[in-house]
Amino acid sequence: MIAIGIDIGGTSIKGAAVDSNGRVYEKFSLPFIKGEPGEITIRKLAETVKEYIGAQKLDNKIVGIGIGCPGTLDVEKGIVNYSNNLCWNELHVADIFKEILPYPVRLTNDANAASLGEAKFGAGKSYETIIMLTLGTGVGGGIIINGKLFEGNQGKGGELGHTVLVVDGEPCTCGRKGCFEAYSSATALIRETKKAMLANKRSLMWKVSPEIELVGGRVVFEAAAQGDKSAQKVLDTYIKYLGEGILNYCNIFRPNVIVLSGGIANAGDALFDPLNQYIKERNYGYQSTPEVKVVPAELGYDSGKIGAAALFFE
Ligand SMILES: [Zn+2]
Known part of the structure; x- marks a missing residue:
């Protein structure tokens, strides 16, 4: 199983394909441009992911796209309600991704994402x-x-x-x-x-x-x-x-x-x-x-x- 993991931060957005053994494929990143409307940033990100999946020849292997993001989120709807760091308000991240890519999208808080990573493949793996x-x-x-x-x-x-x-x-x-x-x-x-x-x-x-x-x-x-x-x-x-x-x-x-x-x-x-x-x-x-x-x-x-x-x- 392979999924795309994305980490959104206040200076850059980083991502990679990761398999279910925790192996990280080639990474991609794009700068986080302060002041740019969130919808444009997410569109650019989704296009970058689309190109990346094509270049890595992973089209038929991806089970989903996971996104870790700072702020207050509605994880069920895939919405960033508010992020002080990113200056985002009511941004429908999952919906924008779904316009560009055919994979399920899940959003979680950045601290939760890091915790799950450590729990599955890092200091907590046993x-x-x-x-x-x-x-x-x-x-x-x-x-x-x-x-x-x-x-x-x-x-x-x-x-x-x-x-x-x-x-x-x-x-x-x-x-x-x-x-x-x-x-x-x-x-x-x-x-x-x-x-x-x-x-x-x-x-x-x-x-x-x-x-x-x-x-x-x-x-x-x-x-x-x-x-x-x-x-x-x-x-x-x-x-x-x-x-x-x-x-x-x-x-x-x-x-x-x-x-x-x-x-x-x-x-x-x-x-x-x-x-x-x-x-x-x-x-x-x-x-x-x-x-x-x-x-x-x-x-x-x-x-x-x-x-x-x-x-x-x-
Ligand atoms: Zn407090």
Whole structure:
């Protein structure tokens, strides 16, 4: 079985044919032109896919076209209701594709697509129930139960980043306060790093990043590795909030594994060792409940494409 997987992002649109073993064929991409009407972008995309399928001689082999897209979607109707990133409103993506190509089209949230990719062919491939968290500017969540993506009504569920961890806590982009995202995103880690730098001008964090505006998610990890106490404190607090949020998801879903992706997940053992220790010490039911391991994602930038195609391999 072969499907086309497409990953729509705010700077480019990437895609490829993917088979049911997770093998990725030659890739294609087109730039995302900001300000271009969404209907024109989708028409161009569908034409590109048509040419690609012809060039790869896959006409009779494609079972469908899966599309991962940021924003609020109606997955049943194949509509992007609203995407802040793409500036799209009520865009009937599936209908436009069907005018140009004879294949079924499925739409899902970009975080869900990446999660399904990891679940089927990446870090979760040996397991049935997987939770994936993408720690980036925000926090994307994906829920795979018994090998199937759980999307909720109209595909609008799975917003694990917007579950409140601290009542009346830090403001969140969603309008509430104290969301998991407001403590565990890269944005949150950078915010706390800057605060700690301003409170301690002698911290090694200033050596790692002399310009505070350029602070990234790695600064605390590098400074803490060199023994900086302020950085270590920021890191410990970050791991505490991330760990508490993950423990909530463990208690709700009891997944086999939790997969972390996004820039922060590249920190390696400096993140995963203390995080797994934190979770192990607080595992519900002590020895009687299976422990949940937190592991890094494996597919990198291909996870969205692979997962979008995998909507047809469930
Ligand atoms: Zn929120």
